[in-house]
Amino acid sequence: MLIGIVGAPNQGKSTLFNALTLAGAEVASHPFTTIKPNEGVAYFKAKCPKDPCNPRHGYCIKGNRFIPIKVLDVAGLVPGASEGKGLGNQFMNDLSTADAFIIVVDASGRTGCEGELMEVHDPIETIKFILEEIDKWFSGVIKRQWETVKKRVDKKPSKLLAEKLAGLGIREEHIKHAMNDDINLFAKKLRELSKPFIIAANKMDLNGSESNFKRLKNEFKNTIVIPVSALVELTLREAGDKGFIEYVPGEREFKPLKEMSDQQSKGLHYIKAFLDGHEGTGVQECINRVVIELLKLKVVYPVQNDNKWADSKGNVLPDAYLLKDNATALDLAYKVHTEIGDSFIRAVDARTRKTLGRDYALKDGDVIRMVVKG
Ligand SMILES: Nc1nc2c(ncn2[C@@H]2O[C@H](COP(=O)(O)OP(=O)(O)OP(=O)(O)O)[C@@H](O)[C@H]2O)c(=O)[nH]1
Numbered sequence: 001m002l003i004g005i006v007g008a009p010n011q012g013k014s015t016l017f018n019a020l021t022l023a024g025a026e027v028a029s030h031p032f033t034t035i036k037p038n039e040g041v042a043y044f045k046a047k048c049p050k051d052p053c054n055p056r057h058g059y060c061i062k063g064n065r066f067i068p069i070k071v072l073d074v075a076g077l078v079p080g081a082s083e084g085k086g087l088g089n090q091f092m093n094d095l096s097t098a099d100a101f102i103i104v105v106d107a108s109g110r111t112g113c114e115g116e117l118m119e120v121h122d123p124i125e126t127i128k129f130i131l132e133e134i135d136k137w138f139s140g141v142i143k144r145q146w147e148t149v150k151k152r153v154d155k156k157p158s159k160l161l162a163e164k165l166a167g168l169g170i171r172e173e174h175i176k177h178a179m180n181d182d183i184n185l186f187a188k189k190l191r192e193l194s195k196p197f198i199i200a201a202n203k204m205d206l207n208g209s210e211s212n213f214k215r216l217k218n219e220f221k222n223t224i225v226i227p228v229s230a231l232v233e234l235t236l237r238e239a240g241d242k243g244f245i246e247y248v249p250g251e252r253e254f255k256p257l258k259e260m261s262d263q264q265s266k267g268l269h270y271i272k273a274f275l276d277g278h279e280g281t282g283v284q285e286c287i288n289r290v291v292i293e294l295l296k297l298k299v300v301y302p303v304q305n306d307n308k309w310a311d312s313k314g315n316v317l318p319d320a321y322l323l324k325d326n327a328t329a330l331d332l333a334y335k336v337h338t339e340i341g342d343s344f345i346r347a348v349d350a351r352t353r354k355t356l357g358r359d360y361a362l363k364d365g366d367v368i369r370m371v372v373k374g
């Protein structure tokens with residue numbers, strides 16, 4: 001699974017990426033800072049079924065299990081990118097394998113569609129052009145493939161359909177005409193299905209962002225719009241990483257641990273004021289809502305010992321897998337290892353000790369032991 005971070009230049013994509021991964025991607029207050037994509041690991045936050053535990057990947061703090069998921073930060077997209085403007089849409093191919101997008105926009109209205117600094121700009125306009133450019137990229141790819149598919153069938157598909165629909169007075173030119181319009185609609189539908197997105201209304205720590213956030217929510221009613229301050233989250237995560245504060249990503253509070261300089265204290269004061277007025281920085285919420293609401297994944301913990309919920313070495317809940325909504329016990333077995341899948345006999349629910357068949361539909365938070373041949 002891969003989450004793509006998309007948007008116009010200078011909106012805070014790399015800052016969000018750094019806040020999620022602490023990977024140190026380059027950030028600057030001018031457009032096109034990012035050219036090559038940055039790939040890193042973010043974490044989905046789940047309630048851990050057993051505290052303490054010993055994760056092999058990710059980590060667990062205070063009963064919060066952080067499960068890895070890949071994220072990709074790419075170059076900024078400008079209007080006309082599909083015709084080659086800015087860095088063109090070459091880099092969009094980097095996003096081909098993404099399963100969902102986080103579209104980042106400067107909700108304070110201080111950044112224009114090309115990443116230029118402005119006094120007043122409407123972020124709704126930015127989101128609209130981003131979606132248009134993504135759709136143009138998609139229909140470009142689909143049209144090219146459609147041409148090759150057409151060449152492969154013995155008879156032109158439009159001719160074939162015209163013959164079948166002749167009874168309705170439909171001629172081949174009607175079909176060609178409709179197809180031309182429809183391929184754009186078809187591409188749009190495919191984009192909606194294969195690249196669902198949320199909007200990260202970023203820079204919420206700046207004046208003016210609150211009203212734009214409300215407008216964004218109102219304009220994109222069927223889309224999840226999250227108020228975010230990537231900069232506040234990055235500062236908290238870095239301060240936490242250096243041991244200055246105790247901070248659990250996604251929480252509204254942090255605890256100072258060390259003496260700090262005046263400047264550091266001032267910075268934390270600014271952050272506290274922001275957190276007091278918000279539900280958190282919104283950064284963790286972006287990942288969690290993409291995972292749950294767009295990708296519809298659930299967390300399952302395979303174990304070898306259903307008494308201790310541990311592996312053979314006594315590590316408690318060593319693995320956590322993010323699996324598709326319809327995943328079965330057998331799917332989990334194959335995910336753990338092909339051999340386990342091939343030799344799967346049955347599974348056991350470690351909570352209830354009930355035997356589960358291969359087709360058992362896994363539930364979020366399940367702790368499962370698999371029984372295999374041999
Ligand atoms: N106040 C505030 N500034 C932010 C926030 N997020 C990012 N910035 C600033 O916005 C500027 C652009 O940030 P980047 O993360 O480089 O933006 P980008 O979208 O990756 O830009 P490109 O790579 O050029 O497309 C930097 O000066 C950041 O410090 C935020 O939440 N609040």
Ligand SMILES: [Mg+2]
Nearest residue numbers: 013014033034
């Ligand atoms: Mg960047």
